[in-house]
Amino acid sequence: MVHGSKAVLALAVDPAGARMATGSIDYEVKFWDFQGMDSTCQSFRTLTPCENHPIKNVQYSMTGDLVLIISGSSQAKILDRDGFEKAEYVKGDMYITDMANTKGHVASLTCGAWHPRIREEFMTAAEDSTLRLWDMWNKKTQINVIKCRSQTGLKTNPTCCAYSRDGNLVACVCFDGSILMWDHRKAFVNTAKVVRKAHESQTETSCITFSYGEQMLATRGGDETLKLWDLRAFKKPVHVAEDLFSRYSTTECSFSPNDSMVMTGVSMRKGETEGKLMFYDKNTFEKVHELVVTNSHVVRSVWHQKLNQLLVSCGNGIVKAYYDDKKSFRGAMLCANKTRRKVREAHTAVGQQIITPHALPLFRKDRPKSLKKQMEKARQDPVKSRRPELPLIAKGQGGRVATGGGTLSSYVIRNLGISKRVEDDQDPREAILRFAKEAEENPYWIAPAYKKTQPNPIFQSQEEEEGDDEEPSSKKPKV
Incomplete structure (x- = not known):
């Protein structure tokens, strides 16, 4: 000191x-x-x-x-x-x-x-x-x-x-x-x-x-x-x-x-x-x-x-x-170890001002402004203030993806899953079995890998399903 x-x-x-x-x-x-x-x-x-x-x-x-x-x-x-x-x-x-x-x-x-x-x-x-x-x-x-x-x-x-x-x-x-x-x-x-x-x-x-x-x-x-x-x-x-x-x-x-x-x-x-x-x-x-x-x-x-x-x-x-x-x-x-903080001072632009009241607008000079006002004006300009790009609300524009996500999974969900979605009142089993014949004739992913060891699937029939809905017997079983 x-x-x-x-x-x-x-x-x-x-x-x-x-x-x-x-x-x-x-x-x-x-x-x-x-x-x-x-x-x-x-x-x-x-x-x-x-x-x-x-x-x-x-x-x-x-x-x-x-x-x-x-x-x-x-x-x-x-x-x-x-x-x-x-x-x-x-x-x-x-x-x-x-x-x-x-x-x-x-x-x-x-x-x-x-x-x-x-x-x-x-x-x-x-x-x-x-x-x-x-x-x-x-x-x-x-x-x-x-x-x-x-x-x-x-x-x-x-x-x-x-x-x-x-x-x-x-x-x-x-x-x-x-x-x-x-x-x-x-x-x-x-x-x-x-x-x-x-x-x-x-x-x-x-x-x-x-x-x-x-x-x-x-x-x-x-x-x-x-x-x-x-x-x-x-x-x-x-x-x-x-x-x-x-x-x-x-x-x-x-x-x-x-x-x-x-x-x-x-x-x-x-x-x-x-x-x-x-x-x-x-x-x-x-x-x-x-x-x-x-x-x-x-x-x-x-x-x-x-x-x-x-x-x-x-x-x-x-x-x-x-x-x-x-x-x-x-x-x-x-x-x-305390560093000194830089203080910003509002300086006034110093320069000779030439007043030409009868000059054309093209040749007129603006009045000098203080540094504080210049900073406030530059803050409103997105280019000078380097404002980050705002998030998108729509699907996307200019090569940018909206808030739905930019990963592969989000793309698949948006383009495939939504277009072929299953309705709430539809039976999911029927929706899956609808593609069973096509998958059996033209196997591509899973069937060739398990062709030799794959067991035969046995599905429950409609009559058995109706029989399961009956109430059980009220007779007490032997112990």
Whole structure:
């Protein structure tokens, strides 16, 4: 699926797996419908929701009817699943020092996420060193403000954020490399879990995601690492994968639907020609598989739980879908083999019309007609419309046989049987015996074949027939 010519930074699929949304550096958001597409894979809607701001993140709500748009501006937007704007949230006052007293973000957004259990709540992170929780119906101010602080107590910008699968934890990774978590059920004053120097400082950690079992956590760092953390022992990473170059601040990592593997994308270094997807075993963190995607960077990658399909966005504006014929369902399989239907358009014949009112009928030109009217006129012509020959009602004409049939048996019945038919009131035996003398004198078919072995036929006489009609005796027979 071709989004454009620039890198696709945002990619999201709705929970049902019916639609997909992509966002790019070219400020455009495109919506794709797998069931409505054909093999040409064209989007059904393209829009520029945030003017001249690149789209950094796109995410569907838990019900799939709303789409959260995170761009380079300080205002988040919500669209419905057809691309029409539902809400735009307020911008804060940049001249207020305390960020808790502003009603919205005052700097560029970096990330956003929907709450997995509460339909109306979502979260945004920005470069004003705050996380803000919003109510979907309240566009004037946020619900809560969470301030991100470094180990020295100074402000630090969150680069990515996420909710846990059950929605009880709010997590983010900051620009100083620390992982911060808050309990959603309590006041957002003190952190519930903290890991300092989880990634290298002054690098943009591009993704943080929770496993389906809710005990493991994966982070994709800008320091060319992928780290796996255990929430029960959160001081050191359980596994680390290194030498994973990432050029974009939105490179994603995710868990497989069966929670056995971790997947992430790799960008091209200088001199390289292939962008790859790397798969690691969750228990041993050994590289299970390496998939070459395209001759560009791999930015976003989604392993959809319901479809069991991989969707990958690249730096050259292409989105690729990978599926298995036996293990995948719907999604990209619906449009992969669907051919495009040719649409007939009613064109008007274009040409210069010369009006000659006093010309003879032989030299007059008809007015140009539209293609639709020409097709309707040709439909009435049996030659141009190639109408099949109509069935005959009579015996036949022009070498064609009527509905009585064209086989030999039907010909014999029509020419011999009907002309010499036996009437209903005639005795059939007399009609047959009428030809007995002729058949005996001039045998042709059956008599010569059975001449030596044929027994003499004995027919019942007329008197015996009359005797058979008498009633049987009423005398009881002896037993």
